[in-house]
Structures are given as C-alpha cells and as structure tokens.
Amino acid sequence: MQLFYHVGRYFMLTATVLQRPEKFSIYRRQIIVEMDHLGLNSLGIVAIVSVFMGAVVTIQTAFNTDHPLLPAYAIGFATRQAIILEFSPTVISLILAGKVGSRIASEIGTMRVTEQIDALEIMGVNAASYLILPKIIACLVINPMLVVISMFLGIYGGWLASAITGVVPLNNFVYGIIFEFSGFDIFYAIIKTLVFAFIIASVSGYYGFYTKGGALEVGHSSTRAVVLSSINIILFNLILTQILLA
Amino acid sequence: MIRIANINKNFGERQVLEDISLRFEQGKTNLIIGKSGSGKTVLMKCLVGLLEADSGHIFYDSRDFLRMNTRARKTLRKEMGMLFQGGALFDSMTVTENVVFPLNMFTNKSKGEKIRRAGFCLDRVNLHNVGHLYPSELSGGMKKRVAIARAIAIGPKYLFCDEPNSGLDPPTAILIDKLISEITRELDITTVVNTHDLNSVMEIGDHVAFIHQGKLWWTGSNREILHTSNKELNSFVYATELMRCLRQ
Numbered sequence: 001m002q003l004f005y006h007v008g009r010y011f012m013l014t015a016t017v018l019q020r021p022e023k024f025s026i027y028r029r030q031i032i033v034e035m036d037h038l039g040l041n042s043l044g045i046v047a048i049v050s051v052f053m054g055a056v057v058t059i060q061t062a063f064n065t066d067h068p069l070l071p072a073y074a075i076g077f078a079t080r081q082a083i084i085l086e087f088s089p090t091v092i093s094l095i096l097a098g099k100v101g102s103r104i105a106s107e108i109g110t111m112r113v114t115e116q117i118d119a120l121e122i123m124g125v126n127a128a129s130y131l132i133l134p135k136i137i138a139c140l141v142i143n144p145m146l147v148v149i150s151m152f153l154g155i156y157g158g159w160l161a162s163a164i165t166g167v168v169p170l171n172n173f174v175y176g177i178i179f180e181f182s183g184f185d186i187f188y189a190i191i192k193t194l195v196f197a198f199i200i201a202s203v204s205g206y207y208g209f210y211t212k213g214g215a216l217e218v219g220h221s222s223t224r225a226v227v228l229s230s231i232n233i234i235l236f237n238l239i240l241t242q243i244l245l246a
Numbered sequence: 247m248i249r250i251a252n253i254n255k256n257f258g259e260r261q262v263l264e265d266i267s268l269r270f271e272q273g274k275t276n277l278i279i280g281k282s283g284s285g286k287t288v289l290m291k292c293l294v295g296l297l298e299a300d301s302g303h304i305f306y307d308s309r310d311f312l313r314m315n316t317r318a319r320k321t322l323r324k325e326m327g328m329l330f331q332g333g334a335l336f337d338s339m340t341v342t343e344n345v346v347f348p349l350n351m352f353t354n355k356s357k358g359e360k361i362r363r364a365g366f367c368l369d370r371v372n373l374h375n376v377g378h379l380y381p382s383e384l385s386g387g388m389k390k391r392v393a394i395a396r397a398i399a400i401g402p403k404y405l406f407c408d409e410p411n412s413g414l415d416p417p418t419a420i421l422i423d424k425l426i427s428e429i430t431r432e433l434d435i436t437t438v439v440n441t442h443d444l445n446s447v448m449e450i451g452d453h454v455a456f457i458h459q460g461k462l463w464w465t466g467s468n469r470e471i472l473h474t475s476n477k478e479l480n481s482f483v484y485a486t487e488l489m490r491c492l493r494q
C-alpha cells in the first residue's frame with residue numbers, strides 16, 4: 001500500500017513540477033546556479049573515482065584473462081567496453097545519487113520544515129516547480145557531461161595502470177581501446193545517464209518536498225532519497241540494458 | 247474584507263476547528279487570540295489555503311476561496327502577504343533578494359525600480375544597511391521585520407501574521423505590532439494577526455476574536471475585552487499576576 005501511495009504522489013508531484021513556469025528568466029538563473037552547485041562541485045569526486053576505477057578494471061581484466069588464446073589487446077577492449085557501457089554511466093550515477101541526491105533532499109526538506117515552501121505557495125509561486133525543475137534540468141545537462149569526462153578519465157586510468165604495472169603492453173592496450181569502436185555505445189551510455197539524472201533529481205526532490213517535522217526528519221528524507229534513487233537507478237539500469245541492447 | 251462561515255477542520259479523529267464564523271474588516275487589524283494549541287495557526291492556514299478546511303466558506307471580498315480552481319487561487323494569492331511564525335525567509339538569499347523575490351516573480355519592473363521598492367519596504371520596517379546580509383546574520387526581530395517587508399513588497403490586499411512578536415522583548419514586540427497596524431491603515435488592507443500576547447491585544451486589536459479549544463468563544467474590541475463576563479476569556483486575560491493587579 002505504502003508503495004502505491006508514494007508512486008502515486010510522486011507522479012502527481014512530477015506533473016506539477018513539469019507545469020509551465022511562471023517566469024522563464026528566473027528559472028534560467030536558477031538552472032545556472034544549480035548546474036554550478038550540483039555539477040561543478042562533483043567534478044573532483046568523479047575524476048578520482050573514474051581514474052581509479054579504470055585502473056582497477058584494467059588490472060582485474062589482465063589477471064583474469066591470462067590465457068594464450070586471448071589476444072593481448074582484448075584487455076584494452078574489455079576495459080573500454082566495461083567503462084563506457086556500465087561503470088561510467090551506472091557507477092558515476094550512483095555516486096551522484098549519494099552526493100547530489102542528499103543535497104537536493106536536504107535543501108528542499110529544510111525549506112519545507114522552516115516554512116519557506118509555504119511562503120512560496122502563499123506568494124502564488126508553484127513551489128514544486130520552482131524548486132525541483134531547475135535541479136532536474138541541471139542534472140540532465142551536467143550528468144552526461146560528467147559521465148563523458150568519467151569515460152575519458154577511466155580509460156586514462158587504465159592506460160596509467162598498464163604503463164605503471166606493465167600488466168599489458170601499452171601499444172596492445174591502446175589498440176584494444178580503439179578496436180571496433182562504436183558510437184552507439186556512447187549514445188547508449190548517455191541515454192542511461194539521462195534517465196538516471198532524472199531519477200536522482202526527481203526522487204530526491206520528492207523526498208525533500210514531502211518532509212514533515214523538523215531537522216531530524218530532514219536527515220531521514222535525505223537518507224531515503226539516496227537509498228530510493230540508488231535502487232531505482234539499479235532497477236532502471238537492468239530495464240534499459242535489456243531494452244537498448246536486446 | 248474577509249468573511250468565513252462555518253469552518254470545520256479535523257486531523258483524523260481530532261476536531262481542531264469547530265464551526266467558526268468570523269468577519270475580518272478592511273483597514274483594521276483583526277486579532278485572533280487564544281491559548282497555545284487552541285487552533286489559531288490551523289485557522290490561519292485554512293484561511294490562506296495551506297491547509298484545506300473540511301467544510302465551510304471563505305470569502306475574499308465575495309470571492310469564494312474554497313470553491314476556486316487552482317489557477318484562480320494562485321491569482322488571489324498574489325494579493326496575499328503572510329508573515330510566518332518562524333519568519334520563513336529564504337536563507338539562500340540576502341535580505342534585499344528576499345524582498346525583491348515576489349517582485350521578480352510577478353512584476354515586470356526594471357531592476358532599479360525593484361531595488362528601490364525593496365529599499366522603501368525595508369525603510370518602512372526601520373531596517374537600514376542590512377540589504378546585503380543573509381538571514382542567518384540577523385537577529386530574531388530583524389528577521390520578523392524583513393519578513394514583513396517581503397510580505398508588503400508586492401502591495402498585498404490581505405496580510406496574515408502568525409504570532410509576529412513571539413520571542414521578542416516587549417519594546418521590540420510593540421514596535422512590530424505598531425508597524426503592522428500602521429501599515430494596515432496606510433495601505434487600507436485587511437490584516438489578520440494571530441497572537442497570545444495581551445500587550446498586542448491592547449495596543450493594536452481593533453477587532454478581537456477569542457478561540458478556545460477550536461471554537462469561537464467571543465468577539466469584540468480590545469476595550470471590551472477587559473470587562474467581559476465570558477469565563478474562559480477572563481481566565482485567559484487575567485492569567486498573569488500583572489493583569490490581576492491591574493484589575494484591582
């Protein structure tokens with residue numbers, strides 16, 4: 001029952017959020033502010049995670065495919081595919097769900113418990129839309145960029161790992177990276193990222209917006225936002241992988 | 247003028263407001279008084295639509311608020327200003343940005359005009375040179391005054407204040423009360439104030455409604471309140487030693 005209640009209310013909120021904004025100029029400014037808050041601030045963690053992730057994937061693949069029948073470039077190839085298809089879109093989105101999701105939920109939740117949302121409503125502002133829509137748009141713009149950056153850095157991490165440890169000769173690794181490269185893989189990753197970005201911003205916005213009580217509940221909302229965004233990301237990852245690659 | 251008729255509000259089993267009918271006059275400061283937990287905030291939230299009354303009517307100058315669609319409500323809300331119990335300033339914005347916000351949202355004034363209007367409103371509440379500060383850098387009384395400035399920025403026809411002076415020292419409390427009452431006269435608006443402060447009642451209460459356990463027990467002016475035979479109201483008014491001494 002609880003599940004249906006939340007899903008119903010989530011869709012009703014989303015419908016309100018997607019209504020025509022009162023004034024575009026204000027929304028435009030909000031979107032830029034949010035892109036700064038949500039996107040640029042996440043660059044550091046995305047970079048660190050990506051480089052290490054790429055390095056580990058390369059070393060793992062090298063150790064586990066040590067077979068004379070497999071060509072050496074297969075390691076580079078497998079690393080690239082893993083990073084572009086799964087690690088960058090999914091893992092980075094999960095990390096952003098933690099970082100951005102908790103931020104969104106606690107910011108909106110605090111505004112709820114301090115009656116700032118009521119103050120917006122009283123002025124006749126569509127508070128849901130004013131608060132959540134710019135965050136959704138900012139995530140839709142910024143997250144794909146972060147994921148593309150993560151792909152480059154992940155592959156760079158793999159290259160670094162092979163250069164430093166020598167688990168695979170560098171020229172073989174590079175050959176594997178460019179071997180049978182297909183633009184569709186990037187497209188597929190971007191589509192997934194866009195869906196995940198929407199999930200992160202809207203689910204976290206939902207939990208923030210319906211916070212009840214005080215400071216303690218803001219913390220609960222923020223936790224719930226992260227958990228539910230992550231679960232949905234994993235669920236939709238499965239669904240989208242099935243739809244897009246089938 | 248706002249008229250409410252037969253307002254009921256329940257939270258689950260609990261009836262918080264019971265059959266309340268009242269008139270709030272234009273150009274007057276209308277007070278709702280009552281003990282903590284008597285339902286003042288709930289009544290005010292029903293008035294402005296933050297809570298949905300279960301039954302009854304609310305007329306804003308003959309416009310039936312409860313039977314309006316969302317769009318008509320939004321239009322009407324542009325004529326409302328509200329001061330929340332906690333101030334409810336936007337804490338990601340400076341004082342000036344707070345006051346300018348409703349103007350940004352709903353007017354097409356030039357930037358200069360908006361800043362000037364914000365400056366005027368802040369002057370009106372006796373705040374000078376604080377426009378660049380954030381709400382976290384203000385004292386409680388200053389926050390309340392900024393909230394008043396924000397509420398009057400767009401020129402509302404109806405002003406709602408939920409305990410405008412709770413938690414303030416007596417002189418500052420009276421200052422804020424006077425401010426609200428002056429603004430009401432100046433702009434000829436309908437003002438509704440929730441309070442449990444008898445100083446406010448005596449100072450600015452043109453019309454007073456006493457609510458007890460969710461029911462309307464008494465209405466009248468602040469002069470009449472001292473000589474009423476209503477038992478509940480008497481025990482509210484003469485709750486303190488100070489008031490009991492004054493009676494004798």
Ligand SMILES: Nc1ncnc2c1ncn2[C@@H]1O[C@H](COP(=O)(O)OP(=O)(O)OP(=O)(O)O)[C@@H](O)[C@H]1O
Pocket residue numbers: 257262280281282283284285286287288289442
């Ligand atoms: N959202 C809610 N759910 C359930 N009960 C509520 C809710 N809001 C208020 N109440 C109940 O309604 C009653 C009236 O509350 P209200 O906030 O109106 O009191 P008040 O007169 O404003 O008091 P105070 O002077 O302390 O602000 C209280 O007993 C409270 O428990």
Ligand SMILES: [Mg+2]
Pocket residue numbers: 286287288331408409
């Ligand atoms: Mg109250």
